[in-house]
Amino acid sequence: MKYSFLLLFILLSSSIFSQTDEEVVKKIYAQSLTNGKSYDWLNHLSNQIGSRLSGSLGAEKAVVYTKDELDKLGLDKVWLQPVMVPRWIRGSKEFAFIETEPGKTTNVNICALGGSVSTPALGLKASVVEVKNFEELEKLGKENVEGKIVFYNRPMQADLIHTFEAYGGCVNQRYQGALEASKYGAIGVIVRSMNLRLDDLPHTGSMSYGDLPVEKRIPSAAISTNDAELLSAMLKLDNTTKLYFKQSCKQLKDVQSYNVIGEITGSEFPNEYMVVGGHLDSWDLGDGSHDDGAGVVQSMDVLRLLKESGIKPKRSIRVVLFMNEENGLRGGNKYAEISKQKGENHVFALESDSGGFTPRGFSFDCNDASFNQVLSWQPLFKPYLIHYFEKGHSGADVGPLKTESNVLAGLVPDSQRYFDHHHASNDTFDAINKRELELGAATMTSLVYLFDKYGINPISNPEKIKN
Amino acid sequence: MKYSFLLLFILLSSSIFSQTDEEVVKKIYAQSLTNGKSYDWLNHLSNQIGSRLSGSLGAEKAVVYTKDELDKLGLDKVWLQPVMVPRWIRGSKEFAFIETEPGKTTNVNICALGGSVSTPALGLKASVVEVKNFEELEKLGKENVEGKIVFYNRPMQADLIHTFEAYGGCVNQRYQGALEASKYGAIGVIVRSMNLRLDDLPHTGSMSYGDLPVEKRIPSAAISTNDAELLSAMLKLDNTTKLYFKQSCKQLKDVQSYNVIGEITGSEFPNEYMVVGGHLDSWDLGDGSHDDGAGVVQSMDVLRLLKESGIKPKRSIRVVLFMNEENGLRGGNKYAEISKQKGENHVFALESDSGGFTPRGFSFDCNDASFNQVLSWQPLFKPYLIHYFEKGHSGADVGPLKTESNVLAGLVPDSQRYFDHHHASNDTFDAINKRELELGAATMTSLVYLFDKYGINPISNPEKIKN
Numbered sequence: 001m002k003y004s005f006l007l008l009f010i011l012l013s014s015s016i017f018s019q020t021d022e023e024v025v026k027k028i029y030a031q032s033l034t035n036g037k038s039y040d041w042l043n044h045l046s047n048q049i050g051s052r053l054s055g056s057l058g059a060e061k062a063v064v065y066t067k068d069e070l071d072k073l074g075l076d077k078v079w080l081q082p083v084m085v086p087r088w089i090r091g092s093k094e095f096a097f098i099e100t101e102p103g104k105t106t107n108v109n110i111c112a113l114g115g116s117v118s119t120p121a122l123g124l125k126a127s128v129v130e131v132k133n134f135e136e137l138e139k140l141g142k143e144n145v146e147g148k149i150v151f152y153n154r155p156m157q158a159d160l161i162h163t164f165e166a167y168g169g170c171v172n173q174r175y176q177g178a179l180e181a182s183k184y185g186a187i188g189v190i191v192r193s194m195n196l197r198l199d200d201l202p203h204t205g206s207m208s209y210g211d212l213p214v215e216k217r218i219p220s221a222a223i224s225t226n227d228a229e230l231l232s233a234m235l236k237l238d239n240t241t242k243l244y245f246k247q248s249c250k251q252l253k254d255v256q257s258y259n260v261i262g263e264i265t266g267s268e269f270p271n272e273y274m275v276v277g278g279h280l281d282s283w284d285l286g287d288g289s290h291d292d293g294a295g296v297v298q299s300m301d302v303l304r305l306l307k308e309s310g311i312k313p314k315r316s317i318r319v320v321l322f323m324n325e326e327n328g329l330r331g332g333n334k335y336a337e338i339s340k341q342k343g344e345n346h347v348f349a350l351e352s353d354s355g356g357f358t359p360r361g362f363s364f365d366c367n368d369a370s371f372n373q374v375l376s377w378q379p380l381f382k383p384y385l386i387h388y389f390e391k392g393h394s395g396a397d398v399g400p401l402k403t404e405s406n407v408l409a410g411l412v413p414d415s416q417r418y419f420d421h422h423h424a425s426n427d428t429f430d431a432i433n434k435r436e437l438e439l440g441a442a443t444m445t446s447l448v449y450l451f452d453k454y455g456i457n458p459i460s461n462p463e464k465i466k467n
Numbered sequence: 468m469k470y471s472f473l474l475l476f477i478l479l480s481s482s483i484f485s486q487t488d489e490e491v492v493k494k495i496y497a498q499s500l501t502n503g504k505s506y507d508w509l510n511h512l513s514n515q516i517g518s519r520l521s522g523s524l525g526a527e528k529a530v531v532y533t534k535d536e537l538d539k540l541g542l543d544k545v546w547l548q549p550v551m552v553p554r555w556i557r558g559s560k561e562f563a564f565i566e567t568e569p570g571k572t573t574n575v576n577i578c579a580l581g582g583s584v585s586t587p588a589l590g591l592k593a594s595v596v597e598v599k600n601f602e603e604l605e606k607l608g609k610e611n612v613e614g615k616i617v618f619y620n621r622p623m624q625a626d627l628i629h630t631f632e633a634y635g636g637c638v639n640q641r642y643q644g645a646l647e648a649s650k651y652g653a654i655g656v657i658v659r660s661m662n663l664r665l666d667d668l669p670h671t672g673s674m675s676y677g678d679l680p681v682e683k684r685i686p687s688a689a690i691s692t693n694d695a696e697l698l699s700a701m702l703k704l705d706n707t708t709k710l711y712f713k714q715s716c717k718q719l720k721d722v723q724s725y726n727v728i729g730e731i732t733g734s735e736f737p738n739e740y741m742v743v744g745g746h747l748d749s750w751d752l753g754d755g756s757h758d759d760g761a762g763v764v765q766s767m768d769v770l771r772l773l774k775e776s777g778i779k780p781k782r783s784i785r786v787v788l789f790m791n792e793e794n795g796l797r798g799g800n801k802y803a804e805i806s807k808q809k810g811e812n813h814v815f816a817l818e819s820d821s822g823g824f825t826p827r828g829f830s831f832d833c834n835d836a837s838f839n840q841v842l843s844w845q846p847l848f849k850p851y852l853i854h855y856f857e858k859g860h861s862g863a864d865v866g867p868l869k870t871e872s873n874v875l876a877g878l879v880p881d882s883q884r885y886f887d888h889h890h891a892s893n894d895t896f897d898a899i900n901k902r903e904l905e906l907g908a909a910t911m912t913s914l915v916y917l918f919d920k921y922g923i924n925p926i927s928n929p930e931k932i933k934n
Contacts, residue, residue: 029626030626033625033626158500158501159496159500161496197901358825385854385855387852387855388852416825416906417902433883
């Protein structure tokens with residue numbers, strides 16, 4: 001199977017791209033590395049605006065700023081697409097300590113999870129039961145959990161090379177931990193931060209109570225990995241150890257916000273749409289430089305780089321800066337809903353939402369014919385050290401655009417450092433390297449260029465192979 | 468040509484490695500990521516010892532520490548190999564300013580280049596001529612250069628993907644700049660730091676006066692990229708702008724130092740040697756975490772990981788921690804000299820001296836048969852995102868071991884951030900990511916395992932393909 005794949009690749013590779021393509025791709029990379037705008041834009045977004053949680057002032061400013069910047073690019077259209085978004089606020093800074101006996105306390109670093117309810121105004125103190133997963137929780141049962149704080153402490157698996165896989169293996173503790181614990185009468189939840197590194201920073205992220213009635217909802221917070229280790233060690237010494245925590249977050253009413261959209265209208269197939277995007281909102285602890293300021297500015301630069309490189313797309317290329325990926329996906333859903341209403345044919349959508357580190361390639365959600373088409377382009381990317389072309393997840397925001405025949409893709413940057421910063425207060429501009437960001441923008445632009453030039457599924461449309 | 472290569476690859480790939488190899492490689496990566504020692508060792512080397520310029524106390528401590536740590540690993544032999552090394556000291560911190568008119572000055576960040584002479588005790592002030600290369604200098608000639616400071620300001624080329632190539636395109640300014648400028652009567656040299664980023668840190672590095680008599684040697688310093696831009700802009704406004712600089716570095720007498728060597732003696736071919744190494748010395752501005760603390764601890768961990776993974780090498784595997792790569796290469800030359808004297812057959816040598824970032828692959832200095840052998844192993848490395856297997860430079864320290872039939876290799880990590888830190892005060896432990904370092908150690912160990920198991924040149928020794 002592997003060999004037949006390779007043979008197919010060899011057979012196709014001479015016909016699917018031309019020397020012109022090599023030159024265009026080279027020009028795109030050179031433009032991005034010598035004359036890119038992504039880093040300057042991100043500097044503004046991160047350092048002048050800062051965090052951009054849905055419904056916040058930062059999010060609103062980011063909408064205005066990015067629309068203004070897209071306006072300056074001389075695109076064919078730039079507009080705001082209204083979308084109602086949830087508004088959750090953290091309130092005053094959380095506080096927590098471990099208490100081994102009355103008055104003997106050790107402060108620990110926590111942060112409320114997005115969507116969580118507050119603790120009582122004076123905080124919450126209770127004994128702690130540590131579990132690694134929901135099965136352990138079930139085994140403990142109501143008699144061991146009721147009235148206690150459940151501490152989920154399953155670490156990310158260090159020997160997985162793809163750190164997103166390690167994240168996927170842990171994140172149910174954060175997302176459903178409170179819902180599960182509440183079934184057994186727990187009064188609060190503390191979750192080990194989704195971080196491969198041992199450090200002092202708590203990592204927030206979304207959680208859900210499902211259909212749980214409001215009065216049954218229990219507060220849920222993340223604890224730093226160092227403090228998770230500490231709490232676990234102290235519980236082993238003395239299982240009557242208590243934890244106190246206090247948080248004053250709340251869910252407010254939905255507010256009006258926007259997706260920001262810019263378009264270069266296609267010269268030959270204006271009704272075939274290709275989307276490139278990232279999400280404008282971020283969590284509130286850092287400035288969201290990696291998640292997902294990087295994806296926003298790279299996507300903006302894709303359209304600029306196409307123009308700067310003298311490429312006139314055949315298809316309509318849109319940059320979509322989605323609102324509310326982090327805690328609702330309202331922007332992604334709204335964009336797909338409106339597209340469907342208008343009968344727009346989205347043939348391709350690419351998201352950058354895995355950080356701004358050195359790009360390694362793409363992950364594709366598409367049929368075999370399109371995937372083979374992509375594989376035939378691999379040699380074009382080799383000089384830029386882009387080697388990862390695999391089937392897999394594309395991106396949360398573009399996901400709702402999925403059809404049987406279109407191509408969804410996600411940029412895959414190097415992920416080793418990503419979870420050091422993800423949803424934490426150190427997701428900041430200083431953790432961004434200019435060249436890495438620019439290489440990502442160029443890599444995205446090159447893929448957009450190729451799909452625009454050759455179209456989708458040339459293997460099922462053989463006449464397109466020939467050009 | 469490319470296709471026949473690929474076909475060869477397909478034909479070979481089923482016979483050159485086995486399922487066992489996949490399992491062993493998996494085990495090596497898991498060991499490194501869950502139970503690696505490289506990060507702890509580097510923490511000590513960087514934070515407890517610090518910079519390790521040849522002949523310094525730090526270098527001496529590093530010899531003692533790494534020998535002690537190798538002693539603990541239960542290798543078959545650990546020893547110190549004496550080597551005399553140059554000793555250059557920086558003296559008190561350098562000072563420099565731009566003067567547009569008497570009393571109107573702007574301080575700039577400089578550092579003496581390694582090997583440079585000092586300025587006069589009160590410093591040096593002169594007009595400045597800016598050039599981009601030696602051709603421009605030659606055109607200016609003695610009449611425009613005599614009595615002045617030559618300012619080399621050719622930046623690293625941003626659109627080169629391989630940053631080492633961009634470095635190679637600039638470094639003659641630093642290495643030979645003083646020698647060339649002195650031919651035209653210049654009295655000092657200022658070189659733009661070899662840094663792709665604009666920032667305030669000057670980057671040191673070696674320079675040479677060649678055969679220039681001592682009395683003709685002129686002081687040479689690096690200036691930060693931001694200050695290089697500033698100086699250039701001020702010279703454009705007013706070409707009578709002067710620069711003052713003061714440095715008190717000097718070259719002392721050679722001192723005794725050591726290469727640190729550990730060995731696992733081969734079970735079948737003890738007289739075939741395979742070396743893995745990095746260099747113990749560093750520049751003096753940071754703590755040398757990337758250059759080359761990373762390579763040192765990764766190389767040490769190769770031998771430990773082989774042992775931990777239950778691998779008993781057929782050939783003798785040596786870790787060699789070379790002294791004095793930065794300003795003399797005495798350690799690398801000494802090791803090769805002694806090996807030659809003893810008639811040791813070095814079939815393989817791998818150096819890690821390109822930083823501790825995410826490994827991408829290897830660069831090989833070897834014949835085609837060996838290179839094809841390596842290419843046949845590519846699929847084994849794919850799950851670990853190791854994709855770069857190209858012919859090219861191996862490493863400065865292992866270079867002198869080159870023969871017609873052996874294999875020299877260099878680990879190729881992601882290089883985008885490397886020159887942000889290279890030879891500067893921010894080459895420090897906080898710029899190291901634990902997982903990236905550990906992935907490098909595992910990647911090196913896997914290659915050593917494969918070459919040990921299959922030997923060198925199985926294509927010219929076909930009976931070895933079969934096992």
